[in-house]
Amino acid sequence: MVVPASATDRSDPTDVGCAPWPDDDVVQADADAAWAIDLGLVDLVNGAFPSTDPGHGPAEDALACLLERLEDRSRERHRATAAEYDLIFQVIADASADPDPWVGPDPTLDRLWSDPRGRTVTAVRRDRIDMAERAAVAEIAVRLRVAEQTVRARAAHAGILRNRCPRVWAAFVDGRLSERHAVETARLAASLPDGDPGAWAAFDDGALDRALRLSPARFATSARVLRERVHSESIQERHRRARDERGVWLTPDLDGMATVTAYLPADRAAAALTRLDHAARHLAAVDGEERTLAQLRADAFADLLTGTDPAPRSTPGRSGVAVGGTNRPGVVITIPALTLLGADTTPATIDGYGPVDLDTARRLAGEASSWIRLLTHPVTGAPLALDRTVYRVTAALRRWLGVTSPTCAFPGCGRPARECDLDHRRAWSKGGTTDADNLEPECRHHHRMRHETRWTPARDPDTGDLTWTSPLGARIDADPPPF
Numbered sequence: 318m319v320v321p322a323s324a325t326d327r328s329d330p331t332d333v334g335c336a337p338w339p340d341d342d343v344v345q346a347d348a349d350a351a352w353a354i355d356l357g358l359v360d361l362v363n364g365a366f367p368s369t370d371p372g373h374g375p376a377e378d379a380l381a382c383l384l385e386r387l388e389d390r391s392r393e394r395h396r397a398t399a400a401e402y403d404l405i406f407q408v409i410a411d412a413s414a415d416p417d418p419w420v421g422p423d424p425t426l427d428r429l430w431s432d433p434r435g436r437t438v439t440a441v442r443r444d445r446i447d448m449a450e451r452a453a454v455a456e457i458a459v460r461l462r463v464a465e466q467t468v469r470a471r472a473a474h475a476g477i478l479r480n481r482c483p484r485v486w487a488a489f490v491d492g493r494l495s496e497r498h499a500v501e502t503a504r505l506a507a508s509l510p511d512g513d514p515g516a517w518a519a520f521d522d523g524a525l526d527r528a529l530r531l532s533p534a535r536f537a538t539s540a541r542v543l544r545e546r547v548h549s550e551s552i553q554e555r556h557r558r559a560r561d562e563r564g565v566w567l568t569p570d571l572d573g574m575a576t577v578t579a580y581l582p583a584d585r586a587a588a589a590l591t592r593l594d595h596a597a598r599h600l601a602a603v604d605g606e607e608r609t610l611a612q613l614r615a616d617a618f619a620d621l622l623t624g625t626d627p628a629p630r631s632t633p634g635r636s637g638v639a640v641g642g643t644n645r646p647g648v649v650i651t652i653p654a655l656t657l658l659g660a661d662t663t664p665a666t667i668d669g670y671g672p673v674d675l676d677t678a679r680r681l682a683g684e685a686s687s688w689i690r691l692l693t694h695p696v697t698g699a700p701l702a703l704d705r706t707v708y709r710v711t712a713a714l715r716r717w718l719g720v721t722s723p724t725c726a727f728p729g730c731g732r733p734a735r736e737c738d739l740d741h742r743r744a745w746s747k748g749g750t751t752d753a754d755n756l757e758p759e760c761r762h763h764h765r766m767r768h769e770t771r772w773t774p775a776r777d778p779d780t781g782d783l784t785w786t787s788p789l790g791a792r793i794d795a796d797p798p799p800f
């Protein structure tokens with residue numbers, strides 16, 4: 318096996334990544350392979366480089382052997398990934414076909430049964446299937462230690478490929494395609510109109526041909542063009558549907574930073590960016606301004622959205638852009654007592670974000686119109702006086718729980734406590750009280766799952782640790798608190 322020397326000569330050295338993640342290298346290798354295919358250097362029938370050099374010796378043979386093993390391993394890896402997708406798909410499909418193992422026997426089969434919530438038999442059965450699927454997704458997620466969203470996405474991708482792109486699916490199962498090729502194909506195929514098998518088949522054929530030749534990045538570009546070609550709907554109709562998906566989300570980053578992402582109609586996104594750019598350039602023209610345009614745009618963005626008052630120039634994180642409204646957000650900050658006294662360096666924590674430096678915590682404490690400073694005892698955590706006589710969950714209690722149990726109590730769920738239901742561990746009617754020891758934040762999804770499926774939480778009376786038992790009997794500890 319001889320790799321053409323010019324394959325390395327022509328490549329831009331900056332393209333050859335040394336990143337720990339192999340993707341860059343894989344991309345380069347795939348691109349080289351595609352280039353070699355174009356030039357006829359590669360025998361497409363068996364996918365191997367032809368031995369064009371008759372004088373190769375033992376060193377080349379050994380290298381060829383290593384590379385063949387590499388190809389084999391890569392193919393095995395793709396095959397194993399495809400098998401994982403397939404098994405996830407099957408478990409969830411089984412759960413919807415037979416919900417009993419997940420949610421218990423069907424009560425509607427009993428002639429004397431009547432639903433306490435007044436639902437019809439059809440509605441109850443639909444709910445059972447829905448809850449069984451949720452319980453199965455949660456079971457897979459905690460076993461594999463991945464997000465439930467990841468499990469759902471994998472099941473959906475497998476379902477779409479099996480249904481709409483059987484040829485690409487077969488190549489994935491056979492290990493001839495990478496996960497990235499398969500996922501991109503599924504993502505694009507899912508966006509084709511329902512009930513248009515002609516478009517699906519055309520996309521399947523074209524995508525397979527491209528996926529076998531191109532690196533994931535080039536494949537994605539090429540497959541998007543292909544999707545345009547086979548899509549029967551007008552761009553207007555598609556835009557109307559895509560617009561329904563608009564949203565904003567926050568991704569925590571390292572070192573006290575975070576990224577806000579907004580998915581918007583392109584015109585509004587462009588208008589928003591233009592406004593930020595104008596504000597930044599306006600500020601940059603002021604004498605003595607030392608911030609870069611990128612920093613000014615970021616500061617203007619934060620000020621416009623938080624309604625911050627104008628700040629002196631060159632205050633980090635403040636743009637000085639005058640904005641309407643003076644409502645400042647309420648903030649919950651946990652500051653360890655020893656840190657405040659200067660005897661320790663444990664960072665302060667902002668509810669919903671995580672650790673921040675003490676200067677930021679102090680600044681927020683000074684600026685926020687409503688905030689709670691919770692000094693925690695170095696060992697036990699500070700007790701909070703609570704009204705134990707009322708059923709209603711007070712706002713103070715809800716906030717306090719947001720600090721000690723910052724997320725939904727289900728393993729792996731990151732939904733912030735302030736967006737959760739506060740479930741009574743022991744029902745109020747059975748003597749449970751409304752205090753921090755009897756309450757657990759659960760997002761609506763996991764709250765329903767706990768009541769309507771066989772997922773059961775239990776708290777160790779001695780250690781206070783929370784453990785969940787799955788419908789199939791797996792025991793999973795709740796995530797430890799972040800501090």
Ligand SMILES: [Zn+2]
Binds near residue numbers: 760763
């Ligand atoms: Zn949850």
